Amino acid sequence: MIIEFRCDREQPRLWMCRESLRVNDQDIPVQIAWITTSAPRPAGLDMLFELERIVLRKGKAGGADRVKPIPERPRAGSPDVVVDFTAAERDPSCSAKLYLRPRFNGHAGEDAALAAILAGDLPVIEIVNELDGAVMDRGHPSAEIAAGLSGGLDTVMARTLSMLPPILSGAPRLVPQLTVPALSSAAPNPAPFVLRGLATSIAKEIYRLCCYAPHWHIGWRYAGDTDIWRTGDLSGPAWNVLADPGNHFYADPVPVKWQGRTFVFFEDLDHRTNKGIISAIEFDGNGPIGPVMPVLEEPWHLSYPFMIEHNGELWMIPESTAHRDVPIYKCIRFPDKWERHSTLLSGLELADVTITQHNGLHYMFGAWRDGTGGYSDTLAIYYAEQLLGPWQPHAANPILMDRATTRPAGNFVTVNGKLWRPVQDCTNGYGAALGLAEVLELSPTTYRQAVRHLLQPGPLWTGRKLHTLNRCGQLEVIDGSRVQPKTTAFLTSLRSSGRSSQWDWHSALAKPIARRLH
Template sequence: MIIEFRCDREQARLWMRRETLRVNDQDIPVQFAWTTTPGSHPAGLEALFELERIVLRKGKAGGADRLKTIPERPRAGSPDVVVDFTSAARDPKCSAKLYLRPRFNGCAGENAALAAVLAGDLPVIEIVNELDGTIMDRGHPSAEIAAGLSGGLEAVMARTLSMLTPILSGAPRLVPQLAAPANSGAAPNPTPFVVRGVATSIAKEIYRLCCYAPHWHVGWRYAENADVWRTGDLSGPAWNVLGDPGNRFYADPFPVTWQGRTFVFFEDLDHRIGKGIISAIEFDGNGPVGKVLPVLEEPWHLSYPFLIENDGELWMIPESTAHRDVPLYKCIRFPDKWERHATLLSGLELADVTITQHDGLYYMFGAWRDGTGGYSDTLAIYYAERLLGPWRPHASNPVLMDRATARPAGNFVAVDGRLWRPVQDCTNGYGAALGLAEVLELSPTTYRQAVRHLLKPGPLWTGRKLHTLNRCGQLEVIDGSRVQPKTAALLASLRSSDRPSQSDWHSALAKPIARRLH
């Protein structure tokens, strides 16, 4: 197979240095055809991108940076597949069997992508086969790590490349219906946008200097028959907040009753070092009792402690994307002793792994990332006959690219014979809301879901975010985030048993100030 990328010389960027595409476990070389597309490009765009590189990315290179030298590699011959990133008309003499055109909110070319970002959002991406007009795939990327206009463009192009691989692999595509805003295709003057971006970045740095950000906290209640899955909202008994020492946050709560005792396990992150461990606290029917216990720590960050009972044992699969694997831990002594038992998948970033059983198989859901782009917009599914595997990829992986419905947000729930999954809705930022999605179809080759309810922070659950929902018996738990001033956190920790030393004070206040002064 000969794959050809057609790109505009005037828009030659760092992401175009890709030499291969991974297709059916093989690295297929990519050749380039450089063209010049008629039409204007936003004045001063490259200077503004350079400003963002210096100010927002601290000098680090990014995929939207201009290529100083356009690679002129020899062409292998007439392409079998053309991927045209320009807005130019298709050459009718082209004999390629597949002619793919990425579209951004319905329009082709970099200017269309820029117009969407300048309008305040990343576009819906469509990959269209121009030979017959078929939409091969559709997705909506997330922007949680996109800094400025150049970062938005980089996120869009990274996810566009991610969408090409399964199409060229011949995997069946489950094309979602995603509404795209109207797009003129003409990018307006980007200068005000970039100036606002720089000002916003400075404001965020000041905020981070004064406050721990983000600062998550766990909510709990005994819901009886008024739980979220039955009401479709956050009404019912009032939510209580699990207290934390201020310089640590608690998130991703998973409750379980085991050996006659109920504990809630959660991510426990120390702001002073920026790494999470798994901790737990006991609940007695009225609320939390005793102290928070650390139960699992690794040299790398851990979060989202998914729990599953299997063959008379209790198992945990904490998120460990920093280690690029999906580990399985066995409970040796409940609740505080766990040993790594197996690695279910390796060599990949799969966040918030959540497993359910359906029609005799185990299905593993996770937010997949291939090293680029956002962390919350792409769903991958794996299946196995046993918890220990072997785990095989779903025929349509990645199954879905949609920031509003992809990332898991807690355990699957069966209600009146229907299977449901909570999903993180990152439309307005990471963890901004939570959707309740009904699973309509699930097999090794198919998947369909429909979001029936959307939960947002508000009077019933104060705070700024909401991204995990779980239940055990009558105990229901969620999480959210709040503003946590660093001085208040330090004063609170002084009154706790976890008293900071003089060096902790220096780490929490002096070092951030020094970094920003230099």
């Protein structure tokens, strides 16, 4: 197979210099055809991108960086597949069997992607086969790592590239039905957008000087018959907040009852090291009792401690994307002694792994990432006959790219014979809201879901965000984030030294900045 990228000679970017695509576990070389187009360029764009590189990325290279000189590679011959990233007319003499054109909010070319970002959001990406007009795949990327205009373009193009191998593999695609926003006919001036982005970056740095960011905390209650799965909202008994020491945050709560005792396991991150471990605290029917205890630590970051009972044993699968694997730990002594048993999957980033059993098989869901782009927009599924594997990839992996419905947010539940799963809705930022999705179809070759309810922070849950939901018996747990000033001791020392007015200024500044950033 010969793959050819058609790219605009006037807009050569680092992301275009991809030498191969991995399709069906083979690296397929990519050749580039540089096309001269008449597309107008926004004034000063390269200068603005360079400013973002220096200020936002501290000089680090990014996919949107301009490359000089234009790289030339020997052509292997007439392409079998063309991926045309320009807005130019298709060459009618091209004999390629597949002619793919990425579209951004319905339009082709880099300028269309930039116009969508300048309008305030990353675009919906469609890969269209121009030979018959069929939409081969569609997705909406998340922007949690997209810094500035250049970072937004880098994220969009990284996700566009990640959509190509599944299409070229010939695997069945489950094209999601996403609303494609209309593209404004006016080309916004990028300078104000970039300058606002730089100002926001400075505000974030000031906020981080004053506060730990983000600072997650856990909410809990005994819900009775008014749990979220029955009501579809956050109503019912008031939520309590699990106390934390301030310089640690608690997130991803998972309650489990084992050997007659109930514990909530969670990510425990030390702000001073920015590294998470798994900790736990016991609940007695009225609330937490005893101290928080660390139960699992590795040299790398751990979070999202998914728990499952299997063959009379208790198992934990913590998120381990920093180690690029999916490990499974066996409980040796409950709750505080765990032994790594095996590795279920290796060599990949799969976040918030959550497993359910359905029609005789185990299904593993996770937010997949191929080293670039966002962390919360792409769903992958694996299946196995036994919990310990071997695990096989779903025929349509990655299943879908949609920041609003992809990333797991807690355990599956069955309500009135229907299978449901909570999902993170990252439309307005990572962990901003939580959806309740009904699983309509699940097999090794198919998957369909529909989000029926959306839960957002508000009067009933004053945490600024919401991205985990779990339950054990009557105990229901969620999480959120709040403004957390750095150390009570620091505040006390400032007040005692007579500089309280100075701190009050910092505190007053931090709160409105936090409201804007969250």
